[in-house]
Amino acid sequence: MPRAGLDLAVVTQAGAELVDEIGFTQLSMGQVAERLGVKTPSLYKHVTSQADLAHRIAVLGANELGDVVGAAVQGLAGSAALAAAAQALRGYVNDHPGRYAALNTARPTGPDDPFTAASERALGPLVAVLRGYDLPPAQQIHALRMLRSILHGYVTLEVSAGFQYSTDIDDSFTWMVDLIDYALHATATGSSTQHPAPRCAD
8 A cells, every 4th residue: 555645746856856856867766765664665656757757757757847937927017027937937946957958858749748848848938028029920930939948948057057257146146138129129120220239247
C-alpha cells in the first residue's frame, strides 16, 4: 500500500524542489525517495519512471511560470507589460532553475499530454504582451520567438553564473529589455525614429 499522505502531487512537488536545489540533470528517484522518507520502489506506485517524474515537473513548472508572468502583467500594456513580464520570468527562473530546465527539456508526447496546455499557459502572457505592440500579423510569431530566445539566453546565463564582467547584471537586463521594446515599437511603426533608443547602463 502507498504510504499515507504520499500521492502524485507530493512526489512531483518533492522532485521539483529537489531539482531546484541540485539541478535538473542530477535528478534521481533515490534522492526523491530519501527526501520523502520512503524506499525508492514506493515512488513507482505514483509515477512510472524517472522520465515520467521529470515530465510532470516540467508541467508543474510551465503552469507556475504562466501564472507568475500572467499575474505580473495584469492590467499593463506595451512597454510596462514587457518590463513586468521580463522581470517576472527572470525572477521565476532564479527561484526555480531546475523546474525551468525541466520545462525547456520536455516535449509533448501526444494531444492529451498536459504539457501541451501547460506550455500554452506559459507562453500566453508573452503573447498578450506582444499584442500590445500592434505588430503586423506576419511578424507576431517572429517576435514571440525573438522574445523567448533573448530572455531565455539571459536568464540561463545568469543562473549558471555565466556573466563575468563587473557591469551590474540588473542594469544589463534593463538595457536589454529597453532594446527589445525599442525594436518592437520600430517593427510596429516601420520606423526606428518613433521611440527613444534604449538607455545605457551606468
